[in-house]
Amino acid sequence: MIHIGLTGWGDHDDLYPDRTKAKDKLRLYGQYFSTVEVDSSFYAVQPRDRMARWAAETPDDFSFIVKAYQGMTGHLRGKPYFTSTSDMYKAFRESLEPVMEVGKMRAALFQYPPWFDCNRDNVNELREVRLRMEGIPCALEFRHHSWYEDGMRERTLAFLREQGWIHSVCDEPQAGSGSIPIVPQATDSEMTLVRMHGRNVSGWHQNGAPNWRETRYLYRYNKEELMEWKGYLEQLHEQSKDVYLIFNNNSGGDAAANAQMMMELLDIPIQPFPDRTPDEEEDGPEQLELF
Structure with a gap:
C-alpha cells in the first residue's frame, strides 16, 4: 500500500478552519492523511507522555515516522543536552515506546547532513547506530552525493x-555535492520511505541566511512532476509491501495541496479541505453621493 502524509501537522493551514487550536490539529490532520513525520523530535527528544497522547489522538490505522534527534546525526551545534551517547539513544528509544506499543510506529528517520560523505569512518558510524537502534525500524537518508556516485550507488544500497x-x-x-x-x-521488502523536498535550487544551500527556513522548501510540484513520481512510487511498491510518501515542501504552504494531488493521481480517496474563504463583511451604511 502507498501511504501519503506531511512533515509535521502544525503549519499546514489548508487543513484547518480559522482559529483552530494547536492541541486540536493532530486529531484533524488524521482525517486527511494516514501518516505523518514527527519533526519536533529532531530538535528535542519528546517526552513519553506527549508521544502517548499523539498516539491516542490518531486513528487506529495511523502511523508515525519519527525523525532522529539532531545529536544522533551530527547536526547538533552548541552544548550537548545528554551526558553520554548511550544516554541519548536510551532516551530516544524510550520516547518511541508508547507509539510502538500501539502499533503506530513505522520508522525512525536518520537524516544525515550534507557534510556526511561516503568514507570508512561514516560507514562504521552507521553500523554502530544500527546496533544502538536494534529492534526498531530505521530509515536512512543521505544528503551528500558521494554515496551514489562513481560506482558507489550499488555498494551503498x-x-x-x-x-x-x-532506504529514504x-x-x-540537484545542487551539487550537498544533494x-x-x-x-x-532496500527493505516491508517498507520504503519517500520524501519530497521540492526543487528550489537557489534556496537549497542557504543555511545561515536570515530567512533560509522560509525559502529552502519553497516549491509547488506541478502535475507532470507528480505523474513522474507516480511511476517511481509504483516501481517502489513492487519492491516493498508499503511505501510511505512524505511531502516536506511547505515553506510556502504547498505540501498539503501536493499530497492531495498525488492521492488523486493514485486513486486514493481524499477528504476535501475545509473552506477557508473569509466571511464577507456586512455592508456598512450607504454613503451619500456628494460629487
Missing part, C-alpha cells in the same frame, strides 16, 4: 540491505 536500513528515497534540488539524485530502489 547493498550496505543498507545488509545492515537492515530502510528523495526528490530534492542526492532520485534513486528509486528499495
Whole structure:
C-alpha cells in the first residue's frame, strides 16, 4: 500500500478552519492523511507522555515516522543536552515506546547532513547506530552525493540491505555535492520511505541566511512532476509491501495541496479541505453621493 502524509501537522493551514487550536490539529490532520513525520523530535527528544497522547489522538490505522534527534546525526551545534551517547539513544528509544506499543510506529528517520560523505569512518558510524537502534525500524537518508556516485550507488544500497536500513528515497534540488539524485530502489521488502523536498535550487544551500527556513522548501510540484513520481512510487511498491510518501515542501504552504494531488493521481480517496474563504463583511451604511 502507498501511504501519503506531511512533515509535521502544525503549519499546514489548508487543513484547518480559522482559529483552530494547536492541541486540536493532530486529531484533524488524521482525517486527511494516514501518516505523518514527527519533526519536533529532531530538535528535542519528546517526552513519553506527549508521544502517548499523539498516539491516542490518531486513528487506529495511523502511523508515525519519527525523525532522529539532531545529536544522533551530527547536526547538533552548541552544548550537548545528554551526558553520554548511550544516554541519548536510551532516551530516544524510550520516547518511541508508547507509539510502538500501539502499533503506530513505522520508522525512525536518520537524516544525515550534507557534510556526511561516503568514507570508512561514516560507514562504521552507521553500523554502530544500527546496533544502538536494534529492534526498531530505521530509515536512512543521505544528503551528500558521494554515496551514489562513481560506482558507489550499488555498494551503498547493498550496505543498507545488509545492515537492515530502510532506504529514504528523495526528490530534492540537484545542487551539487550537498544533494542526492532520485534513486528509486528499495532496500527493505516491508517498507520504503519517500520524501519530497521540492526543487528550489537557489534556496537549497542557504543555511545561515536570515530567512533560509522560509525559502529552502519553497516549491509547488506541478502535475507532470507528480505523474513522474507516480511511476517511481509504483516501481517502489513492487519492491516493498508499503511505501510511505512524505511531502516536506511547505515553506510556502504547498505540501498539503501536493499530497492531495498525488492521492488523486493514485486513486486514493481524499477528504476535501475545509473552506477557508473569509466571511464577507456586512455592508456598512450607504454613503451619500456628494460629487
